[in-house]
Amino acid sequence: MPDRPDTPDADPTDAGLPLLRAAVARLAPVLPMLGELGDRFAAAGHELALVGGPVRDAFLGRVSPDLDLTTDARPDEILAVAAGWADAHWDIGRDFGTIGLRKGSHVIEVTTYRADTYDRTSRKPEVMFGESLEGDLVRRDFTANAMAIRLPSLEFVDVHGGLPDLVRQRLTTPAAPEESFADDPLRMMRAARFAAQLGFEVAPEVAAAMTERAGTLSMISAERVRDEFTKLLLSQRPRLGLRLLVDTGLADVFLPELPALRLELDEHHRHKDVYEHSLIVLEQAIDLEGPADGPEESVPGPDLVLRLAALLHDIGKPATRRFEDGGGVSFHHHELVGAKLVGKRLKAMRFDKETTKAVARLVELHLRFHGYGDGQWTDSAVRRYVTDAGPLLTRLHRLTRSDCTTRNVRKAQRLARAYDDLEQRIGRLAEQEELARIRPELDGNEIAAALGIRPGPVLGKAYDYLLSVRLDDGPIGPDAAREKLLAWWAARESER
Structure with missing residues (x-):
C-alpha cells in the first residue's frame, strides 16, 4: 500500500493527505468524465458521489474495474439527467435503485441512496431510499468501503474512519458489527474474503461478532456463500481468510470438513497437523500456478480447481484415521473416501458439475504418485497414470508436488527427483505415443x-x-x- 506508515503506531492522519493525493491521481483518467456527470446532477439539483470499492482501491494503489456512484436522485431522475450524455443505459436494477450507464468504454452504476431495513429471519431487504450520503454510508459493510468522493467538487467524505482503518490495515464496520451482521450475515463471509484479498486484520470486535453470529450464515443461499468463498480462495492470501472462517465457526456452517482437519494430536504426536498441512499445500500449489496469461499447460492462476483440490485433498483423513498396534497411525484409502466427500460437499455448495468432478478426481489421484517412489513403474503404469488423469494431468503434477511438506530435506529432495523422473518419462513416452489421446488400435x-x-x-x-x-x-x-x-x-x- 503506497505511503503507508512503516510502523503500526504511526498516526493514520499523518498518512491521510498524501494517500488522498495519490488516490485522486489514480482516479485522474476517469475524473473528467465523472466530473461532467457530476455537473449535470448538480445542475438538476441532485448530489452525486463516487463510493465504495473504486475509492478504496484508489487508496490501495489499485485500479478498480467498477465505477459505483450514489445519489439522492431517484431512478427516473437518474435516467433524465443521463439522457443525452450516456451512450447507453439499462435499468435491470431499477427496483433496487440502480441504473447502469455506459460512456465510451466505461460502465457506471448509479444507485439512489439506500436505507434498507431487513427481515432478520429471512435476510430479505425491504428497499427504502435514503436522503443523505452519510445515511447511505452507514449501511455499508466495512469502513474501508464507506468512503466517498463528492462530484464534481472532489470533496472526500469519510464519516466512519475508513481511511485510518486502511492505514492500519484493519477491517471494522460503520455500525456495530453485531447489528451489521444481523442485517446481512453474508457480510461475515465478506470480512473473511477482504482479509484474504487485502491482507487486513479483522478488528477484535468484528471477529467476536462473527463468532457469535456464525450460525446465522445458514440463512444465506448456498450460491451466495459459494461465490464469496470462491473469491476468497482465488485471492493472493487465502490462508488469512480461511483461518478466520475456521476460527469463528463460519466454516462449520458450509464447509465442516475443513475445521474437521484439526485432528487432535495423540500424546506421541504420531502424525502431523492435517489442517496446517492442508493450508501449506494450498500455498505451495498457488506458488506453482502459471501466470494469468500463460499457456494452458502452465495452469494459469488463479486456478479454482487446483486450489480446491489442494485445500481439500486430505478431507478423508478424519474418517480413516487408525492408531496401529506398533505405535503408528494410518489413513488407509483416505483419498477414495476424500473424493466422495469432496463430491458431496461441492455439490451441496452448488459448484458446477465439471468443477466438482475435476476436484474429486484430483483428490482421488493425489496419492497415486507415491507408488512411483522407487522409480520402478513400467511404461504401462505411466500410461495409466496419464490416462487416468486425462486433462487434469498438469494440475495433478502441481498438486502432487505441493503435497510434500516434510521438513526432512533429504526426503523432500528424493520426492522431487522422483517426480522429475516421472515427468521426464511421461515426456519421452509422449514423443513416441499420443499419450493424451490413447485409444484402442481398433475403433x-x-x-x-x-x-x-x-x-x-x-x-x-x-x-x-x-x-x-x-x-x-x-x-x-x-x-x-x-x-x-x-x-x-x-x-x-x-x-x-
Missing part, C-alpha cells in the same frame, strides 16, 4: 466387425479390453490387436 466399427456383434454393452467391454491392451503393451498394430481381441472373445465365450 468401435472394427471391433464390431471382427466379433460380429452390434453396438451395446458387450461392444463396450470389448473396447475397454483393447484399451487395456494398448495401455499395457503400447502400440502393437491393428493386426496384433485383432488377434488379442479374438483370443479374449474366445476365452470369454468358452466361460459362458
Whole structure:
C-alpha cells in the first residue's frame, strides 16, 4: 500500500493527505468524465458521489474495474439527467435503485441512496431510499468501503474512519458489527474474503461478532456463500481468510470438513497437523500456478480447481484415521473416501458439475504418485497414470508436488527427483505415443466387425479390453490387436 506508515503506531492522519493525493491521481483518467456527470446532477439539483470499492482501491494503489456512484436522485431522475450524455443505459436494477450507464468504454452504476431495513429471519431487504450520503454510508459493510468522493467538487467524505482503518490495515464496520451482521450475515463471509484479498486484520470486535453470529450464515443461499468463498480462495492470501472462517465457526456452517482437519494430536504426536498441512499445500500449489496469461499447460492462476483440490485433498483423513498396534497411525484409502466427500460437499455448495468432478478426481489421484517412489513403474503404469488423469494431468503434477511438506530435506529432495523422473518419462513416452489421446488400435466399427456383434454393452467391454491392451503393451498394430481381441472373445465365450 503506497505511503503507508512503516510502523503500526504511526498516526493514520499523518498518512491521510498524501494517500488522498495519490488516490485522486489514480482516479485522474476517469475524473473528467465523472466530473461532467457530476455537473449535470448538480445542475438538476441532485448530489452525486463516487463510493465504495473504486475509492478504496484508489487508496490501495489499485485500479478498480467498477465505477459505483450514489445519489439522492431517484431512478427516473437518474435516467433524465443521463439522457443525452450516456451512450447507453439499462435499468435491470431499477427496483433496487440502480441504473447502469455506459460512456465510451466505461460502465457506471448509479444507485439512489439506500436505507434498507431487513427481515432478520429471512435476510430479505425491504428497499427504502435514503436522503443523505452519510445515511447511505452507514449501511455499508466495512469502513474501508464507506468512503466517498463528492462530484464534481472532489470533496472526500469519510464519516466512519475508513481511511485510518486502511492505514492500519484493519477491517471494522460503520455500525456495530453485531447489528451489521444481523442485517446481512453474508457480510461475515465478506470480512473473511477482504482479509484474504487485502491482507487486513479483522478488528477484535468484528471477529467476536462473527463468532457469535456464525450460525446465522445458514440463512444465506448456498450460491451466495459459494461465490464469496470462491473469491476468497482465488485471492493472493487465502490462508488469512480461511483461518478466520475456521476460527469463528463460519466454516462449520458450509464447509465442516475443513475445521474437521484439526485432528487432535495423540500424546506421541504420531502424525502431523492435517489442517496446517492442508493450508501449506494450498500455498505451495498457488506458488506453482502459471501466470494469468500463460499457456494452458502452465495452469494459469488463479486456478479454482487446483486450489480446491489442494485445500481439500486430505478431507478423508478424519474418517480413516487408525492408531496401529506398533505405535503408528494410518489413513488407509483416505483419498477414495476424500473424493466422495469432496463430491458431496461441492455439490451441496452448488459448484458446477465439471468443477466438482475435476476436484474429486484430483483428490482421488493425489496419492497415486507415491507408488512411483522407487522409480520402478513400467511404461504401462505411466500410461495409466496419464490416462487416468486425462486433462487434469498438469494440475495433478502441481498438486502432487505441493503435497510434500516434510521438513526432512533429504526426503523432500528424493520426492522431487522422483517426480522429475516421472515427468521426464511421461515426456519421452509422449514423443513416441499420443499419450493424451490413447485409444484402442481398433475403433468401435472394427471391433464390431471382427466379433460380429452390434453396438451395446458387450461392444463396450470389448473396447475397454483393447484399451487395456494398448495401455499395457503400447502400440502393437491393428493386426496384433485383432488377434488379442479374438483370443479374449474366445476365452470369454468358452466361460459362458
